[in-house]
Amino acid sequence: MSDGSLPRWVTRVLGGFGKPEKHAPPRDQEVPTPLSRDRIEGYLRSRGYRYLVDDDGDLTGTWDGSRFWFLLLGEHDEILQVRGRWHRSLALEQRRSVALAVNDWNRERIWPKVYVREEDGLLALYSEVSADLEQGVTDIQLAQLLACGLGTGVQMFTAIEAVLPGEEAPPGIPDN
Known part of the structure; x- marks a missing residue:
């Protein structure tokens, strides 16, 4: 049946060819x-x-004015999470506009996950990129995940800044 008149995939489905060989990784x-x-x-x-290293033993730093943490979560520290907190805090009255902006972001993009949380009577905006690395991770994969967590977090905070320009925290309450 493999006389060349049928496409290779048809011939293979009908039993004319064996399975393709799997090659060992380099x-x-x-x-x-x-x-x-x-x-x-x-x-x-x-x-x-x-x-x-903060008081909890987590790695943390500031990128474009916003705080980021590099967290190891899970029973065996197998989950990597890059979490960012926007440098601004917003009034509770802005919850609706912030929620709409966050929803737009999450609907149109995979990374980072974005959410709003109430803290001390104000709204705080967070970004997160998480990956379960139970099977391990190569240096290249780790670098890509860390760069993704930082890069997309900063990008999201910049985008939100453009949507909510000039709306600062209430007087007397410093931005974090």
Whole structure:
């Protein structure tokens, strides 16, 4: 039946060809290794980023005025989360407009997840990129996840700033 008159896929479906061979990965391919705070710190150092370890033992730093944390979550610290908090706080009366802007962002984009939380009588805006790395992560994958968490978080905060220009926190309450 494989006389060449039928397409290869038809011939294979009808039993004329065997399954394609699976090739072994190249020997120089990086093997995923467990996620660790040291590996995250190594990435941050390699990029020349300034960061510190907070009282909870989490890595944190400021990018474009907004605070970001690099968290290890899960039973075995296998979940990486890059969480950002916008440098501005907003009045509770702005909840509707902020919710609409956040909903638009989340509907049109995969990263970061964005949400609003009430803190001390004001609204705080957060971004999150999370990944379950139970099976390990290569250095390249880790770098991509960290860059994604930071880059998309900063991008989202900039976009929100354009939607809510000049609306500052109530007088007497400093922005965080």
